[in-house]
Amino acid sequence: xxxxxxxxxxxxxxxxxxxxxxxxxxxxxxxxxxxxxxxxxxxxxxxxxxxxxxxxxxxxxxxxxxxxxxxxxxxxxxxxxxxxxxxxxxxxxxxxxxxxxxxxxxxxxxxxxxxxxxxxxxxxxxxxxxxxxxxxxxxxxxxxxxxxxxxxxxxxxxxxxxxxxxxxxxxxxxxxxxxxxxxxxxxxxxxxxxxxxxxxxxxxxxxxxxxxxxxxxxxxxxxxxxxxxxxxxxxxxxxxxxxxxxxxxxxxxxxxxxxxxxxxxxxxxxxxxxxxxxxxxxxxxxxxxxxxxxxxxxxxxxxxxxxxxxxxxxxxxxxxxxxxxxxxxxxxxxxxxxxxxxxxxxxxxxxxxxxxxxxxxxxxxxx
Amino acid sequence: xxxxxxxxxxxxxxxxxxxxxxxxxxxxxxxxxxxxxxxxxxxxxxxxxxxxxxxxxxxxxxxxxxxxxxxxxxxxxxxxxxxxxxxxxxxxxxxxxxxxxxxxxxxxxxxxxxxxxxxxxxxxxxxxxxxxxxxxxx
Amino acid sequence: xxxxxxxxxxxxxxxxxxxxxxxxxxxxxxxxxxxxxxxxxxxxxxxxxxxxxxxxxxxxxxxxxxxxxxxxxxxxxxxxxxxxxxxxxxxxxxxxxxxxxxxxxxxxxxxxxxxxxxxxxxxxxxxxxxxxxxxxxxxxxxxxxxxxxxxxxxxxxxxxxxxxxxxxxxxxxxxxxxxxxxxxxxxxxxxxxxxxxxxxxxxxxxxxxxxxxxxxxxxxxxxxxxxxxxxxxxxxxxxxxxxxxxxxxxxxxxxxxxxxxxxxxxxxxxxxx
Numbered sequence: 001x002x003x004x005x006x007x008x009x010x011x012x013x014x015x016x017x018x019x020x021x022x023x024x025x026x027x028x029x030x031x032x033x034x035x036x037x038x039x040x041x042x043x044x045x046x047x048x049x050x051x052x053x054x055x056x057x058x059x060x061x062x063x064x065x066x067x068x069x070x071x072x073x074x075x076x077x078x079x080x081x082x083x084x085x086x087x088x089x090x091x092x093x094x095x096x097x098x099x100x101x102x103x104x105x106x107x108x109x110x111x112x113x114x115x116x117x118x119x120x121x122x123x124x125x126x127x128x129x130x131x132x133x134x135x136x137x138x139x140x141x142x143x144x145x146x147x148x149x150x151x152x153x154x155x156x157x158x159x160x161x162x163x164x165x166x167x168x169x170x171x172x173x174x175x176x177x178x179x180x181x182x183x184x185x186x187x188x189x190x191x192x193x194x195x196x197x198x199x200x201x202x203x204x205x206x207x208x209x210x211x212x213x214x215x216x217x218x219x220x221x222x223x224x225x226x227x228x229x230x231x232x233x234x235x236x237x238x239x240x241x242x243x244x245x246x247x248x249x250x251x252x253x254x255x256x257x258x259x260x261x262x263x264x265x266x267x268x269x270x271x272x273x274x275x276x277x278x279x280x281x282x283x284x285x286x287x288x289x290x291x292x293x294x295x296x297x298x299x300x301x302x303x304x305x306x307x308x309x310x311x312x313x314x315x316x317x318x319x320x321x322x323x324x325x326x327x328x329x330x331x332x333x334x335x336x337x338x339x340x341x342x343x344x345x346x347x348x349x350x351x352x353x354x355x356x357x358x359x360x361x362x363x364x365x366x367x
Numbered sequence: 368x369x370x371x372x373x374x375x376x377x378x379x380x381x382x383x384x385x386x387x388x389x390x391x392x393x394x395x396x397x398x399x400x401x402x403x404x405x406x407x408x409x410x411x412x413x414x415x416x417x418x419x420x421x422x423x424x425x426x427x428x429x430x431x432x433x434x435x436x437x438x439x440x441x442x443x444x445x446x447x448x449x450x451x452x453x454x455x456x457x458x459x460x461x462x463x464x465x466x467x468x469x470x471x472x473x474x475x476x477x478x479x480x481x482x483x484x485x486x487x488x489x490x491x492x493x494x495x496x497x498x499x500x501x502x503x504x505x
Numbered sequence: 506x507x508x509x510x511x512x513x514x515x516x517x518x519x520x521x522x523x524x525x526x527x528x529x530x531x532x533x534x535x536x537x538x539x540x541x542x543x544x545x546x547x548x549x550x551x552x553x554x555x556x557x558x559x560x561x562x563x564x565x566x567x568x569x570x571x572x573x574x575x576x577x578x579x580x581x582x583x584x585x586x587x588x589x590x591x592x593x594x595x596x597x598x599x600x601x602x603x604x605x606x607x608x609x610x611x612x613x614x615x616x617x618x619x620x621x622x623x624x625x626x627x628x629x630x631x632x633x634x635x636x637x638x639x640x641x642x643x644x645x646x647x648x649x650x651x652x653x654x655x656x657x658x659x660x661x662x663x664x665x666x667x668x669x670x671x672x673x674x675x676x677x678x679x680x681x682x683x684x685x686x687x688x689x690x691x692x693x694x695x696x697x698x699x700x701x702x703x704x705x706x707x708x709x710x711x712x713x714x715x716x717x718x719x720x721x722x723x724x725x726x727x728x729x730x731x732x733x734x735x736x737x738x739x740x741x742x743x744x745x746x747x748x749x750x751x752x753x754x755x756x757x758x759x760x761x762x763x764x765x766x767x768x769x770x771x772x773x774x775x776x777x778x
Contacts, residue, residue: 057398251775258768262768265760278690287573380767383766387767
């Protein structure tokens with residue numbers, strides 16, 4: 001013990017490690033009425049870390065060549081020791097990441113945490129959401145299965161609905177008139193290089209903004225004496241008398257993380273094919289279109305929206321408008337009230353929106 | 368009371384953390400570990416007519432280079448092509464009918480015995496059979 | 506101040522819309538599926554009267570369609586040039602005469618053709634005997650099951666008695682093949698590499714089915730013994746896979762309980778503060 005203490009002392013006198021611990025960890029106070037929903041951010045950080053580690057491990061055996069990709073993934077699943085585990089963690093993890101992200105957004109929505117002065121936190125979060133969808137979509141192509149190939153064909157094809165530039169945009173996205181080896185090259189670069197780097201930068205920005213504005217107080221239970229921010233000048237929202245991050249809330253974060261891990265590993269071990277239709281294990285064939293190719297569950301609502309409108313451009317525009325409204329929500333919903341039950345109009349709209357999304361997803365699944 | 372419970376739970380958590388780290392490190396280590404090929408399981412077939420008299424043919428055997436020699440006056444020999452000195456790959460010298468290791472000038476006869484230079488041992492012989500015009504090594 | 510807010514809002518609005526629309530373009534799934542090699546026969550024939558359009562619908566449900574074997578694979582012609590699609594100069598064959606049907610199908614199904622021609626069915630070719638399509642149908646050719654040998658089909662020409670014997674001679678082995686096939690497809694859904702066993706099974710199944718065209722139950726019974734021995738080998742490799750999957754499930758129970766246990770410990774620890 002004394003040796004460890006002396007080591008800490010040695011570091012402390014040089015870089016002031018105790019001061020920073022006091023300030024940022026043990027003395028970092030959070031609202032007393034903070035709840036478990038606030039730990040979803042930490043869960044997401046852990047999910048992202050698992051995706052990065054499993055992704056790097058997969059890169060060791062994966063070959064991004066249209067002639068070899070499917071075989072290399074099959075070998076990872078069957079020949080390489082524990083390859084199945086790493087691959088399933090990565091594939092199931094991507095679905096879980098979208099799910100956790102949706103829950104994180106919902107908690108922010110219902111507790112009104114996106115409201116002024118946290119518009120930038122919301123917008124960086126929203127961009128992260130779009131990037132996670134993008135990384136899922138590009139990753140979908142890499143195993144070069146029938147599912148990969150045709151889901152990507154269908155997804156890139158939707159850009160055709162854009163007037164004038166549509167067809168050339170589709171060709172640009174695919175790197176050719178049809179999905180083929182050039183598409184694999186560019187999607188691979190996006191999936192392992194561009195988008196992960198973007199996500200890391202955005203996570204850094206998101207956390208920086210969180211640190212600068214301070215944690216929002218949940219709208220439930222006790223009312224802090226703080227008078228609301230008026231927009232006159234910068235103010236850090238502190239929580240005197242709150243609970244410390246370490247050890248109190250860190251334990252709650254860890255508890256959520258382990259509950260998440262239990263759910264995640266239960267899927268990996270007991271229902272690994274939950275997110276895999278049978279086309280996922282048939283090599284891509286440009287000459288045979290499978291009968292019922294569907295996008296991943298989180299794109300089903302978009303897919304169904306495009307189907308119900310007579311004109312694809314209208315369908316695409318409706319989605320663009322919906323996504324834009326969601327992105328700039330803090331600028332539309334400017335009321336100070338954050339308690340969900342005191343915001344009947346907001347509640348009606350958001351619950352309606354969620355039901356609509358679920359309805360479209362179910363409809364898309366069974367159509 | 369509170370403090371002793373905390374110590375107990377803390378100890379349990381540290382133990383759990385150790386178990387979980389070991390349990391996650393093991394699959395990753397196995398995933399990364401080079402795969403062992405059991406040489407006894409590998410068989411390579413080479414047609415007899417591919418190896419002309421007085422010549423040698425190099426091939427891959429269980430992940431390492433090997434060589435077949437068709438000696439002048441008949442007779443086949445199969446060796447590992449790894450020099451017994453420091454592991455360089457030997458070359459066949461057709462005019463002299465022997466092997467030369469390019470690293471330190473080790474020499475082996477067509478029978479694999481050391482005829483010069485630093486190699487401490489003769490070349491490793493590999494088992495083979497000849498049937499139906501095919502040499503099967505392994 | 507207010508103006509600056511509006512300005513920021515406006516520019517963020519712009520940025521967000523650009524980002525979202527470009528993301529949507531990337532992300533959204535669309536209805537229309539594209540056939541990489543669109544052949545000209547289908548759009549044209551689909552619009553013709555029943556007699557000419559029916560084959561398209563029938564074919565779409567067939568095993569041939571499933572495996573990407575399109576019109577030109579049997580009927581010849583040029584599927585890429587609408588004007589000359591049905592020109593004999595481009596190899597168009599059209600509809601075979603009844604007596605030519607076995608040779609027509611036998612261009613691909615070589616083994617079956619040989620056995621068929623040697624059989625009582627084949628010897629009666631052109632003399633009122635059956636052709637391939639009598640039992641298998643024409644455009645809607647399905648993956649064969651034992652039900653294809655049935656009273657209704659066979660008694661078009663003769664009593665069911667002999668056909669039943671042939672069916673019984675195949676029944677046991679065929680049932681095993683079907684069961685193994687189902688097991689393999691279950692494994693395939695989990696990402697298991699089943700290519701080797703699939704091919705082994707296909708070859709055994711093909712052997713049995715092609716032999717059934719000889720129409721001699723003694724030959725079938727003899728062949729079944731050999732096929733059964735090979736099926737046992739396939740089964741034992743599948744059993745190995747089953748036990749591996751079982752071990753993974755047990756590991757899963759341990760891993761998931763460890764996670765829940767840790768969560769519980771953390772929860773109790775949290776309560777001490």
